[in-house]
Amino acid sequence: MSAEVLRAPGSSAPGQWFARAVLRNGPLGGLIALVVVMAVLSRDFLNGQNLLNVGVQASVTAILAFGVTFVIVSAGIDLSVGSVAALSATVVAWCATKEGLPVWLSVLLGLAVGAAAGLVSGALVAYGRLPAFIATLAMLSVGRGLALVISGGSPIAFPSALGGLGGTLGGWLPVPVLVLAATGALAALVLARTYTGRAMFAIGGNEEAARLSGIDVRRRKLVIYALSGLFAAVAGIVLAARLTSAQPQAAVGYELDAIAAVVIGGASLSGGSGKASGTLIGALILAVLRNGLNLLSVSAFWQQVATGLVIALAVLLDTLRRRSAR
Numbered sequence: 296m297s298a299e300v301l302r303a304p305g306s307s308a309p310g311q312w313f314a315r316a317v318l319r320n321g322p323l324g325g326l327i328a329l330v331v332v333m334a335v336l337s338r339d340f341l342n343g344q345n346l347l348n349v350g351v352q353a354s355v356t357a358i359l360a361f362g363v364t365f366v367i368v369s370a371g372i373d374l375s376v377g378s379v380a381a382l383s384a385t386v387v388a389w390c391a392t393k394e395g396l397p398v399w400l401s402v403l404l405g406l407a408v409g410a411a412a413g414l415v416s417g418a419l420v421a422y423g424r425l426p427a428f429i430a431t432l433a434m435l436s437v438g439r440g441l442a443l444v445i446s447g448g449s450p451i452a453f454p455s456a457l458g459g460l461g462g463t464l465g466g467w468l469p470v471p472v473l474v475l476a477a478t479g480a481l482a483a484l485v486l487a488r489t490y491t492g493r494a495m496f497a498i499g500g501n502e503e504a505a506r507l508s509g510i511d512v513r514r515r516k517l518v519i520y521a522l523s524g525l526f527a528a529v530a531g532i533v534l535a536a537r538l539t540s541a542q543p544q545a546a547v548g549y550e551l552d553a554i555a556a557v558v559i560g561g562a563s564l565s566g567g568s569g570k571a572s573g574t575l576i577g578a579l580i581l582a583v584l585r586n587g588l589n590l591l592s593v594s595a596f597w598q599q600v601a602t603g604l605v606i607a608l609a610v611l612l613d614t615l616r617r618r619s620a621r
Contacts, residue, residue, distance in 0.1 A: 321612045322561050322576040329580060333587035340587055347469055353575075353582035354471035355380075355534045359549055360556035360574045361482035362413075362526025365519050367557050368486070370499040370566025371427040373523045375416060377549035378438030380531030381542070383409040385442045387532060388451035388541035398456045406528045412438055413524020414517055421513035435550070442543035450540040461536035471533050475575075478529060483571035491518050499566025555602070556581055559609040580605065 333340045359376045366373045387405035390396045396404075412434055419430035463469050486492040494515040497505040506512045530549075535541040560577030562569030584605060588598045 321609075322559060322573050322580070325559075325609075326576050326580050326583065329583050329587070333583060333590070337587060337590040339590055345586065345590075347467070347472070349579070349582045349586050350472040350475070351469045351537075352586060353578045354469075354475040355530045355537075355546075356549065356552045356556055356581060357475050357575055357578035358478045358530035358533065359527055359546075359553035360560075360578050361478050361571055362523035362530075363550075363553045364482060364557050364560075364562060364569050364571060364574045365485070365495055366427070366523050367554070367562050367564060368499050368566060368569040369495040369516065369519050370502065371420065371516070371519070372431060372554070372564075373413075373416065373520065374428065374431040374550050374554075375412065375434035375438055376523060376527040376530070376553055377546040378435045378442070379409050379412045379524050379527040380534060380546045380549065381544070382412065382438040382442040382445075382531070383528035384453075384531035384535035384541040384545065385446050385451060385543055387457070388453050388535065389445050391454040391456075392452055398454050401454065402457070402532065405532060406525060409524040409526075409528025409531070410521045411524070413520040413522065413527070416524070417517040417520030420520065421516040439543070446541065446543045448543060450542045453535045453538070453540050457532065457536050458539065459536070460533055461539070471537065474529065474533055478526060479571055479575050482526070482574070485522070486569075486571055491515060491522075495519060496567060499568070501567075552578075552581060555606045555609075559606060561609075564610075577609075 330340075339345055359380065363373050363376060383405040386408045387401045390401035390404055391398050416427075416431050416434045419425045419433070420427050423430070460470050460474065464473065486495065494505065494510050494512075497508065497510055498512055498515060502512060531541075531546065534545055538545065556577035557569065557574050558564060558577070559580055560570070560573030560575070562573060581602065584601060585598055588601060593601075
C-alpha cells in the first residue's frame with residue numbers, strides 16, 4: 296500500500312508541516328539556527344562572557360524596540376526614539392552635572408522629557424492628523440537639535456551615581472541586561488493585561504471599528520506615543536551610563552534597529568499583531584548576528600548588508616504567514 300494511502304485524511308506532507316512550523320515560530324527558530332551557525336563558525340561565540348556581551352549589546356536596542364512595539368501594534372511608526380534617547384540622557388546629565396540638581400530628580404526630568412516628546416508626536420498624529428512617519432521624523436530632528444543645544448554640541452559627563460547602570464551586579468551580571476528584563480516584563484504586561492494594550496491591538500486591526508466600539512482612539516494614541524518616548528528615555532539613560540557620558544550624537548540610527556527588531560520579532564507593520572517576547576527575540580537576532588560577524592572579522596560594510604537581508608527575510612516570512620493564515 297502506498298504512503299499516500301497510509302497517510303491519514305487531512306494530514307500533510309512532512310515538508311508542508313515543517314514549512315508551517317517555520318512560519319509559526321520563525322523568529323525563535325531563526326535565533327536558534329543563528330546561534331548554532333555562529334557556534335560552529337567561531338569557538339569563542341558560546342563563551343559565557345561573550346554571551347553576556349550579546350545581552351549587553353541587545354539591551355539598548357531591545358528597550359527602544361519595546362516602546363516601538365506599542366506604536367507598530369497600533370499601525371503607527373516612531374522614527375524619533377533614537378533622538379529622544381539622546382535628548383533624555385543629555386537632560387539628565389545637564390541637570391545633575393551643570394545645574395547641580397539631585398540625581399533622582401534629574402532622572403525623573405529625563406524620563407519626563409522622553410514621555411513629553413512622545414506626547415507631542417502623538418498629538419501631531421492624533422489631533423494634527425499628520426502621518427506618523429512625518430510627525431516622528433519631525434520629532435527626530437527636533438530632539439536631536441535640542442540635545443545639541445543643551446549640550447553645546449559636546450558630551451556631558453554622566454553622574455557617577457548612575458554609573459552602575461552600565462556596570463555589572465556581583466561582578467558578572469550586566470545591569471543593562473537586568474533593565475532589559477524589567478522593561479520587557481513591563482511591555483508584556485502593558486500589551487497583555489491593560490486596557491491600553493488591548494486598545495493598541497484594536498486600533499491596529501481596524502481603527503474605525505475601534506472608534507465605533509467606544510475606544511477614544513485619539514487619547515489612546517497619546518498614551519501609546521508617550522510610552523514609546525518613555526521607553527526611549529530609559530534606553531538613553533542606560534546607553535549614557537555605558538558610555539559614562541551623555542553624547543548629543545548618541546543613538547544615531549538606533550530607531551531603524553528598533554523597528555527592525557520589532558519586525559524581525561514577528562510584528563506586522565500594518566498593525567494588529569506583535570509581542571514583547573517577539574521583539575526581544577528580534578533584538579537578540581540582530582545582536583547575535585553582529586557579534587558573530589565581529590568574531591569572524593567580517594567587514595562592518597558587509598554586516599550592514601547581512602542585517603538588511605535578515606530584515607527583508609523577516610518581512611517575507613510575515614507575508615507568507617499571513618497568506619497561510621488566510
